[in-house]
Amino acid sequence: MDPDDRGARIIAANAGFEIVEVEGRVWFFDRRTRGPGIAAAVSGGVAAITLINAAVMALGNLSGAGLGVSWWGVLALGGVAALAGGICRAALALRQRRVGQRRADMRPIVMADRATGALLDEHGELIAPLAQVRAGxxxxVGSSAPALFLRPPGVGRIEVFRGSLFGGGVERAQVALAELGFSR
Structure with missing residues (x-):
């Protein structure tokens, strides 16, 4: 079974998480890009601030305002802005590649096989029967967005979906998990 199949049904998607079903097999994917997303935001901010400062200093030098900064300082700030801009561009490219990646090339968090009634790990190994797995x-810690977890017996909770303060909650995915047979 291919999670990118045309017949794939996206049960829920939000905040980088996807729940996808094909022919009775349900995949839980995590497309979040923590590192590249943070790197793009920070380096983009640094690039913008240093570029603006370099422009102000250059205008000050050209106008003779005497800001006390040499042209070497202006060039150094321009270099920092260019370096930060390059890092931002590379981080955005990594992030875009992850978001556009085929599901078949990704490792799922877990899988649920409805035909056999089993919760499987990313390698297809049995974790627990679906009837014994609770969802809730x-x-x-560190997030104000609600999340959905699967709780197989004898295993810690497994995060399979996350809401977003801006993109919506977890209600639709929670209903979908109940329809898939996970107990609450």
């Missing part, structure tokens, strides 16, 4: 809401 929870919160994560």
């Amino acid at each position: 809401r929870g919160m994560l």
Whole structure:
């Protein structure tokens, strides 16, 4: 079964998480890009600030305002801005590649096989029978967005979906998990 199949049904998608079903097999994917997203935001901000400062200093030098900065300082700030801009561009390219990656090339968080009634790990190994796996809401330390977890017996909770303060909650995915047979 291919999670990129034309018959694939996206049950829920939000905040980088996807729940996809094809012919009775449900995949839980995580497309989040923590590192590249943060690197793009920080380096983009540094690039913008240093570029603006370099422009102000250059205008000050050209106008004779005597800001006390040499042309070497202006060039150094321009170099920092160019370097930060390059890092931002590379980070955005990494992020875009992850978002556009085929599901078949990604490792799922877990899989649920409805035909056999089993919860499987990313390698297809049995974790627990679906009837014994509870699903429920929870919160994560460091995040104000609600999340959905699967709780197989004898295993810690597995985050399979996350809401977003801006993109919506977890209600639709929670209903979908109940329809898939996960107990609450």
